Amino acid sequence: MSEPQRILIVGGGQGIGWEVTKSILRLSPQARIAVFGIHLEEEVQNLPTTANGRVPVVSEGDITSENDRQLLVKECLEEMGGIDTLVFTAGVITPIERIEKLNMEDVKRTFDVNVFGCMAMCQLCLPYLRQSRIKNPTNVAYGKAIILSSGCDKEISYHGWMPYCTTKAALTRFIEMLAHEEPLLTVQGVYPKLTRTKMPEDIIAGKYKGVMADHEIEKFRVWNEIGDEMVEPPEWCGEAVGKLALGLYPGGKSGESLDYDIHVPVGLRRK
Known part of the structure; x- marks a missing residue:
């Protein structure tokens, strides 16, 4: 039997990321999870105890901090022995403000979280994702990065959303370029619906x-x-991303950003 899959979920303690965490725990009896996020609720902090050893790493920190990112990867290596799959769900939508009144420091912070935090996290995880794919060449769950972007990257526009929309446009392009530079890996962008x-x-x-x-x-x-x-309730996207992370569905080709229910067809919703 192969070793349990090791999944790092950045932003896994709240919103859609929390639903991804719960989905993986529900769908897989073996997968091990590292959860990283800011302002983690008590339920998340207790996972190392309540999840029967399947969540050995719960790390509270700031994705914009180089030190926090490095400590996170160090914990993953010490507690899980590596990283097979990266799921990046962290993101902020603020500031919502028109350009004439925007505080550029606030805009920089949005880029630091939504774009540069993701780029830096992928950079740190690359060696371990490559190793995982080489050891598991026929399993689509290994050597994979799943990154939540937004349909606001190209086609959807609202007044005051310029910081958010431009960061998501950059993030979607990063997904394409990472897949281009790392053909060994699978890099998939996921669009949630309005949640x-x-x-x-x-x-x-x-x-x-x-x-x-x-x-x-x-x-x-x-x-x-x-x-x-x-x-939509966040459970819908969270469950689909969990299935994508576990390789229960292969999803779209590397470099593509697609609606979650195109990556993982979900059929008719329960009423």
Whole structure:
């Protein structure tokens, strides 16, 4: 029997990343997980105890910190012996502000999290992902990086979302270039749909009135009233990414960024 798969989930303690973590624990009896995130809830911090040894690393830290990133990889090597699969779900949408009032330091912070944090994490993991693919050449789950981007990278635009949209455009291009430079690996970008998080709640509550256009805010309100078919629960994307990480579905070709339900066809939703 092969050794258990070792999966590092950056951003795995909240939102879609937390659902990915739970999905993998539910779907695989063997896979081992390292969870990294900022402001981890008690339930996440307790995983080394509650998950029967399958989550040996729970590390609270900042993806923009070089020291935190290096300590994380060191923990993964010490506790799991390597990294077979990287899942990067960390990201921020703020600041939501029009260009005339943007604080550029805030914009730089968004790039540091959404783009440079991901690039640096992939760089650190590369040697271990390569080793994993060489040892497991026929298993699509090994030697894989899964990176959550956004459909706002190219085609979707809202007033005040310039920092977020430009970081996601850069991230999607990075996914393409990483796959081009690392043909041994599988690098897949994943687009969540509009997901029920604090972001749509703030928009609906009017936090960004005067920044976003009125008709854009109203669109979010209507979608919210329609329910899950328009503003999805994070479990839907999280379960699909978990299956993609475990190799239960091969997903799209390396370098592609696709909707999660194209990578992993999900069929009809439960009512």
